[in-house]
Amino acid sequence: MSAHVTATGYARFGRRPESLVELAAEAASHALEEVGRKPIDLLVVGNMLAGAVNATENLVSRVANRISVETAAGLRVEAASASGAAAFHAGVLAVESGQYDRVLVVAAEKMTDRPTPEVSAALAHSLHPTEQVAGATMPALAALVSQRYAQRYGVAPEVFDAVSCAARAAAVHNPYAQFQAAVTPEEVHNSRMVASPLRLLHCSAISDGAVAVVVERGHGPASVLGLGQAFEAMAVVDREDLTTFAATRSAAERAFRRANLGRHDVQLAELHDAFAPFLLIDVEDLGFARPGDAPGWFTGSRPEGSPVLNASGGILGRGHPVGASGLAEIADVVRQLTGRAGASQVDPRPTTGLAHSIGGLASHNFVTILGGNAP
Amino acid sequence: MSAHVTATGYARFGRRPESLVELAAEAASHALEEVGRKPIDLLVVGNMLAGAVNATENLVSRVANRISVETAAGLRVEAASASGAAAFHAGVLAVESGQYDRVLVVAAEKMTDRPTPEVSAALAHSLHPTEQVAGATMPALAALVSQRYAQRYGVAPEVFDAVSCAARAAAVHNPYAQFQAAVTPEEVHNSRMVASPLRLLHCSAISDGAVAVVVERGHGPASVLGLGQAFEAMAVVDREDLTTFAATRSAAERAFRRANLGRHDVQLAELHDAFAPFLLIDVEDLGFARPGDAPGWFTGSRPEGSPVLNASGGILGRGHPVGASGLAEIADVVRQLTGRAGASQVDPRPTTGLAHSIGGLASHNFVTILGGNAP
Numbered sequence: 110m111s112a113h114v115t116a117t118g119y120a121r122f123g124r125r126p127e128s129l130v131e132l133a134a135e136a137a138s139h140a141l142e143e144v145g146r147k148p149i150d151l152l153v154v155g156n157m158l159a160g161a162v163n164a165t166e167n168l169v170s171r172v173a174n175r176i177s178v179e180t181a182a183g184l185r186v187e188a189a190s191a192s193g194a195a196a197f198h199a200g201v202l203a204v205e206s207g208q209y210d211r212v213l214v215v216a217a218e219k220m221t222d223r224p225t226p227e228v229s230a231a232l233a234h235s236l237h238p239t240e241q242v243a244g245a246t247m248p249a250l251a252a253l254v255s256q257r258y259a260q261r262y263g264v265a266p267e268v269f270d271a272v273s274c275a276a277r278a279a280a281v282h283n284p285y286a287q288f289q290a291a292v293t294p295e296e297v298h299n300s301r302m303v304a305s306p307l308r309l310l311h312c313s314a315i316s317d318g319a320v321a322v323v324v325e326r327g328h329g330p331a332s333v334l335g336l337g338q339a340f341e342a343m344a345v346v347d348r349e350d351l352t353t354f355a356a357t358r359s360a361a362e363r364a365f366r367r368a369n370l371g372r373h374d375v376q377l378a379e380l381h382d383a384f385a386p387f388l389l390i391d392v393e394d395l396g397f398a399r400p401g402d403a404p405g406w407f408t409g410s411r412p413e414g415s416p417v418l419n420a421s422g423g424i425l426g427r428g429h430p431v432g433a434s435g436l437a438e439i440a441d442v443v444r445q446l447t448g449r450a451g452a453s454q455v456d457p458r459p460t461t462g463l464a465h466s467i468g469g470l471a472s473h474n475f476v477t478i479l480g481g482n483a484p
Numbered sequence: 485m486s487a488h489v490t491a492t493g494y495a496r497f498g499r500r501p502e503s504l505v506e507l508a509a510e511a512a513s514h515a516l517e518e519v520g521r522k523p524i525d526l527l528v529v530g531n532m533l534a535g536a537v538n539a540t541e542n543l544v545s546r547v548a549n550r551i552s553v554e555t556a557a558g559l560r561v562e563a564a565s566a567s568g569a570a571a572f573h574a575g576v577l578a579v580e581s582g583q584y585d586r587v588l589v590v591a592a593e594k595m596t597d598r599p600t601p602e603v604s605a606a607l608a609h610s611l612h613p614t615e616q617v618a619g620a621t622m623p624a625l626a627a628l629v630s631q632r633y634a635q636r637y638g639v640a641p642e643v644f645d646a647v648s649c650a651a652r653a654a655a656v657h658n659p660y661a662q663f664q665a666a667v668t669p670e671e672v673h674n675s676r677m678v679a680s681p682l683r684l685l686h687c688s689a690i691s692d693g694a695v696a697v698v699v700e701r702g703h704g705p706a707s708v709l710g711l712g713q714a715f716e717a718m719a720v721v722d723r724e725d726l727t728t729f730a731a732t733r734s735a736a737e738r739a740f741r742r743a744n745l746g747r748h749d750v751q752l753a754e755l756h757d758a759f760a761p762f763l764l765i766d767v768e769d770l771g772f773a774r775p776g777d778a779p780g781w782f783t784g785s786r787p788e789g790s791p792v793l794n795a796s797g798g799i800l801g802r803g804h805p806v807g808a809s810g811l812a813e814i815a816d817v818v819r820q821l822t823g824r825a826g827a828s829q830v831d832p833r834p835t836t837g838l839a840h841s842i843g844g845l846a847s848h849n850f851v852t853i854l855g856g857n858a859p
Contacts, residue, residue: 160535167564167610170847189542206580235542472545
């Protein structure tokens with residue numbers, strides 16, 4: 110593979126007064142500044158809910174007009190809550206095709222345009238129809254998964270609380286994160302029950318925000334070493350095992366094979382923790398721990414050489430503008446690899462990082478491995 | 485460029501009882517049959533309105549699950565009424581990147597799930613917000629363009645009637661077209677006024693349907709010779725000239741340059757005629773006629789060597805499931821180039837064809853040149 114990320118830009122996550130297009134433009138502008146406003150020849154926009162929540166179609170034209178890149182080509186990409194990762198994937202393919210030299214990938218979501226119940230309903234439209242008809246929502250199915258995981262491996266609720274606390278503690282150092290205050294285990298434990306065993310502070314927040322990256326041909330300190338994505342049966346009822354996401358396992362296998370790297374090479378990982386227990390499942394699915402061993406990372410000590418997890422605060426701390434999160438994970442890894450993560454910077458600076466994104470209820474997952482500065 | 489189309493499949497356009505996903509699966513199944521059900525490694529889905537009209541997000545997972553391609557990767561692409569062309573563009577980039585060998589591109593739309601006024605409102609969300617706020621709809625702005633074009637070049641309403649008649653006459657030979665009956669100039673002239681000068685039979689119909697193609701590396705009788713796309717100012721009020729679409733002109737320039745071909749090389753063209761006068765504008769924007777000369781093609785005779793237009797019936801005859809139309813144009817060109825267009829087949833069989841698609845009110849247009857069997 111021969112593509113690398115040469116710039117990143119953010120529009121802070123949280124409740125924002127700006128429109129979807131303005132948020133996209135804000136993030137894009139920061140990334141374009143970093144490449145000296147050099148012309149781009151392809152604009153890829155990642156977004157999930159524009160049609161259902163923002164009464165906005167033709168989004169790539171809107172963004173292109175707003176940021177004045179009329180000379181470029183464009184694509185809008187959607188893959189539910191992995192839309193940002195999917196857009197990055199499309200941008201990398203475009204560079205690798207040899208047809209485009211400098212691609213701007215922008216991922217944005219504006220969820221507070223509509224009342225939360227409407228947004229939750231739209232999110233549930235990414236589930237299998239048979240489960241939608243049965244009244245399933247994203248947190249309800251996530252609770253089912255979490256319950257089964259806890260039961261199978263004897264995981265105490267305190268472990269999930271610890272995951273949330275770690276996320277919020279890290280987010281304090283990330284100026285683009287929605288949550289800027291840490292929480293105590295007691296606060297997590299006392300937050301209201303959403304769907305047992307998931308309490309409010311185990312769940313990601315409705316959020317607005319945007320992220321942008323520039324992808325160019327060639328190699329650098331943030332080269333795309335491997336990219337993998339995969340599907341799984343959408344209906345949770347059709348899955349053999351609720352305690353693991355097959356789409357993550359397959360995506361990881363593909364990404365590591367393409368990168369020609371092993372799990373021990375990864376020093377930093379940004380994982381999709383839309384619900385606290387998912388972080389544990391992610392760690393196991395990605396091969397960093399054996400099934401059932403990830404809870405130990407939060408109750409005992411982590412194995413020698415294990416990657417730093419979600420230094421950005423993850424989705425629980427950063428906030429979850431759904432279509433933007435997948436690209437935020439990638440941009441956060443890039444900032445770490447290039448030593449520009451500010452107060453979140455991991456020391457020593459990692460040389461290989463992994464970003465992981467979940468689409469829908471883990472029906473379409475993405476793994477991206479970045480690096481290239483290995484000694 | 486090194487990609488060619490090895491298969492096509494359709495789900496007939498019109499009012500269909502099947503769901504969006506079933507229509508996509510029907511078209512995909514026909515295309516996969518044509519390649520002997522060989523495994524595909526990337527699924528690209530083109531669609532515009534799933535979120536707003538079909539309460540369906542995460543569409544690529546839905547289609548992947550339905551057609552059992554869990555082993556593939558996937559992307560969903562949206563570019564308003566050019567979504568099908570944009571999806572094809574993404575599929576070609578994927579093949580040219582060297583990362584994917586056999587890509588299935590499916591474009592589908594199911595517009596009759598909701599009452600027409602709701603669908604029209606969703607379509608209007610692809611216009612610039614300042615014009616949406618002023619109450620603009622797609623036919624209203626198309627009427628503005630048509631009025632100005634007629635005025636500038638002194639075009640009689642009968643010319644627009646003739647465009648519609650030609651489309652419907654061609655569609656009679658296309659078993660996948662929504663309209664299977666020809667119309668007389670009188671019928672067009674007597675159809676109700678939608679927005680002057682556009683009457684009902686000058687406008688494309690609300691429609692359901694799907695199209696699929698398989699793209700593979702290498703060359704064949706339907707090679708991708710050139711691909712171009714471009715943006716224009718979204719707000720019609722911001723444009724210098726209403727009688728031409730700058731995005732078509734730029735897209736065509738790029739596509740012809742990449743193909744290293746001239747206008748006279750094109751023997752067959754499938755043009756985006758969502759409104760009858762647009763066909764005339766398309767012919768001029770693509771460089772087949774000088775500005776103001778296209779109406780002469782319908783009142784006098786066509787210049788020697790001019791391409792056959794919309795042998796499929798075009799959007800006026802084929803129907804306009806918006807996200808599918810851009811891929812239908814490409815698939816129709818492929819069938820002509822490979823001699824499989826049945827009763828629509830142009831004789832002698834063309835060796836170079838062009839497909840043209842308009843996104844929104846011509847804010848994001850696509851030109852695809854296919855061929856490769858030149859003597």
